[in-house]
Amino acid sequence: MILGLLILSNRTIYQLRSRIDKGLNIMYSSSTGSIQAAIKKLLNNGYIDYRDIQDNGKKKKEYYITDAGRQEFNTWINSPIDSAGIKCPELSKIYFMGFSKQKKRFENTQEYITELKNKYDSLKMICDESELFMHSNNYDNLDKEAKDIIFFQLATARFGRDLMSFAIKWYEQFLIEMRKSDE
Structure with missing residues (x-):
């Protein structure tokens, strides 16, 4: 994930985290700890490097992909899709919810549905904006490679949006079933 984002543009850890939070967090954790661990591993392998920059008077590290990182990314992206399946x-x-307090079951499930709806809204906005862009003159002026990148990024956002839609419906039905089982 990090290598792919750095192919698109050089970024600080904050910028990586912000980008992951905008629709990519269904694939990759946006926690600073996860990103820092990945950055450390990529630096140690020589796949990325950094330069010190000044941003509003603050010294920051801006990470960029190396030639070895591009090669590693190309090897990964051209290998078969992992069939490990979706883990939830x-x-x-x-x-294990049967061990929890009845009141907490409802509260936690409702809270989770709210989180799912927020993620759905974010992904829907990304999809809507991308689809509008794909029907604009700006899109028509792009080369084939750029259009391919946008196409697959939009497909990923649509998958996430549709997955969130399914999960919302499933958990709402689950909430109804929990209420019925408690009657």
């Missing part, structure tokens, strides 16, 4: 760690909470 939040389902472990559902699996």
